[in-house]
Amino acid sequence: MIELISQHPFAAAVLALVSLGLVFGALLGFASVKFKTEGDPIADQVESLLPQTQCGQCGYPGCRPYAEAIANGDDINKCPPGGEATIAALADLLGVEAKPLDAVEESVPSVAYIREDECIGCTKCIQACPVDAILGSAKHMHTVIASECTGCDLCVEPCPVDCIEMRPIETTLQTWHWDKPAATEDIIASDRPSAKPSAAA
């Protein structure tokens, strides 16, 4: 055996490499079948970072389709409700550069409000709501379940009498919180104003 190998070193080497390749190939092939991941794990992770407003402002019909598109290489900066925070989180997850938001401005968290005396009960907004947050029936007044409303404003456009408006969510005593100090503290000692701060400051 050893003699045979030493007599045909080239053939022996080729044979050894080919057989190794076959073994590992079979191993990998088996593993890819045996340990196949169900679904798209990246899309799932991306989806968990999206705000789930289902507003469609990204150009996809909901957060899941956009998550799948991101997993397939779409830009991560198309989500106005998520804003910079979501872009940063997505950039972190996917290891790509964070881009500025692809919209005029971040959408302010808001809630749909139906001016109920103007509602004619056409049910068009009910059909448009992606999270079933509008209650009502034909020819009866509709109303928004504010706690379930994602503020996607998809109900505003279909209303034939324009009785739906988006109201920014107001701060209450329960939701009020301290603001972060403005990040202007990166000055050095010589920047300090020479005059003593006035009483009004």
Added chain:
Amino acid sequence: MIQIRDIHGGIHPPENKLQSLGEPIRPAGIPAQLILPLSQHIGAPAAPVVSVGDRVLKGQKIAEAKGFVSAPVHAPTSGTVVAIEPRVIPHPSGMSAPCIIINSDGQDEWVNHQGISDYTAVDKNTLISTIREAGIAGMGGAGFPSAVKLSGGQDKPIQTLILNGTECEPYITADDILMRERAGQIIAGAEILRHLIEPQETLIGIEDNKPEAIAAMRAAAEGTGIEIVSFPTKYPSGGEKQLIQILTGKEVPSGGLPSDVGIVCQNIGTAQAIYRAVNHGEPLISRVTTVTGNACGSPRNYEVLLGTPVQYLLDQSAFNASDCIRLIMGGPMMGYTLQDTAVPVVKTTNCILAPTVEELPPPPPAQACIRCGMCAEVCPVSLLPQQMYWFSRAQEHDKLEEHNLFDCIECGACSYACPSHIPLVQYYRASKAEIRQAQQDKIKAERSKERFEARQARIEREAAEKEAKRKARLEAAKARQAEAVKGDSKQDIIQAAIARSQAKKSGDADPAQAAIARAQAARNGTAVEETREEKQQRLEKLLASTTKRLAAAQEKLAQAEGNNDDNIAAFRTAVEKTSAKLAATQKELDELKSSTDGAAPTDDPAAAAIARAQAKRSGQAPAESEQEKTQRITAQIASTEKRLAAAQDKLATAKANGDDKADAFATAVTKTQEKLDALRAELAAITPTTATPATPVEDDPAAQAIARAMAARAESAGMSEREKAEKNIASLQARVEKTAAKLRAAQESGDDNAEILATSLDKMRDKLTAAEQALAALREEEN
């Protein structure tokens, strides 16, 4: 003797306590108006039990606790409730919250109240509910309802009861003076707490910068077994968890409560309030508050009625507004700036601080962090403030939580120690809020996702059901078609069957489409003839449904009569109509049944048509007499006219509603008109030839149709514009009248559609005027 431990870090800011200790506690008096926020405690706001205009007595409950973690509110003096409305409350946000406003009458008249003379003889639950009903909430600053603390620890044995007399924050002396002047009441309150909790030891922790208070308390506690422990002054020893660590060496676990380590901690002010509530039956309606700062001419402590506006206290203290840089509620370390001096003193207000610029200068601008580590050295909770600062700036919430941000007690020691004057605590507060917000958003996003997915699933299911139904109908139609092929291979009959099935398929929901299909079939010259069986079935169905409708209508009528409703007349008409229809249907059905197969009854046009069609098909068309033909055509004209009117009506409604089907209706109308014209032409052709011998009837329907179409064209050319216009006006007038009637009805019943009706009426009137003008123009032309 208890062993004193030390806590990590801590600072020694200037104490500034002596200014306000020169004078004893003085009652602040009764202000003209008291403002009582419904939420002076942690937990659910109380619910008002008085209404505007009520006279209330001192100590009367004016708002009751809502939920377990809540506390009631009592009237601090007698007076009248003048409003229950949002007012600015003492809160860092400066926002408003619901308050009960009482105008005092100066009589200070007590409500009936009675203390418990021997609390040991009373059930503990009764005692706890007494404390709860007295509205006592932690008076050290947090405002946690005391009864909750006392009733919560039943399952865990409490070894130590600690009373907090530390008062470590600069300037504040409310607890100090209370211990000096009312040590006996505090000890009595402590005895009640001991009775309730049954701890193995009771400790009262006091910092060693209050020697007089310590002496007074020691004297009062003589022989009770309550131990007064004094320990070195350091900020923030007064924090609950810090005090527990100093006195017992135990650390409250992160995110846990003192009861987890067998300890209950209460403020000494709370103990005194419990004594007043149990022994005298007095609810919590006043507290001791320090008014101090160099902008106050006479700093001192006041016994203040809850709800007293801060301005009222400042007025008594020779307050100099121009010197005061900012008004602070609480101490200089943890207090917050008040934007408004109208805010009231509440259960947690231990100090009003009015400093001058020299005393409390505004913080110099913050500089860059030099990573000196001073903040970590002073942190009483052994956190890493510097790291948290960077993470907070970078919004790294995960890292912040890993660094135990939520264990930060926001004492401000790090900010105080920072040589770069970075407002560290503000960063932590903001980051805590951000993290809480993010958690809430996450929960909401999850819920939205669930709802969205549920909706998607529902829509898919509905679509699938619809599709299945459609398929089933298609199958049925195919089966029928196959049957028709078997029965008769004639092409037009198959098409008629398809048309019928399609009409039926879409026509279930839309009678207009069915009408169109029928009209099309009619145009093709293959009028869908029902077989006898089909007709009988249809009639029977109609009969059944009409009977049902009649029953329902009668029931409604009866109901309306019972209620003496406005709609009685309408219901009665409906009943009459329905019964008329029922009779007609019944009659038709009877006739159908009685007619024999062979003899086509002359009075049933459908059967006659069937007979004719059958005869035609078998090639033995009986030559119609001229008279018969005239009759038939006249009848056809009448029915077509009726159909035309109906179609026009529908078209008008469709147009008014901006319906998609308006086009289809328009086509239908045109076609019907064409047919009518053709029929008229035929009739005209027959009438003059009545005398001449009958021309052989053409048995080719196509040729007939061509002839009819040509005749129609000729006739429509012959029909004058004026005739058309007149007809148009007549129909418009009829419609206007109808709509006006409907509008009146809608207005009377206050219907939502009244507006829509009014608009369409206006439009119709416009049309009518236009048509009339056109007619007038035509007439002029003719003349």
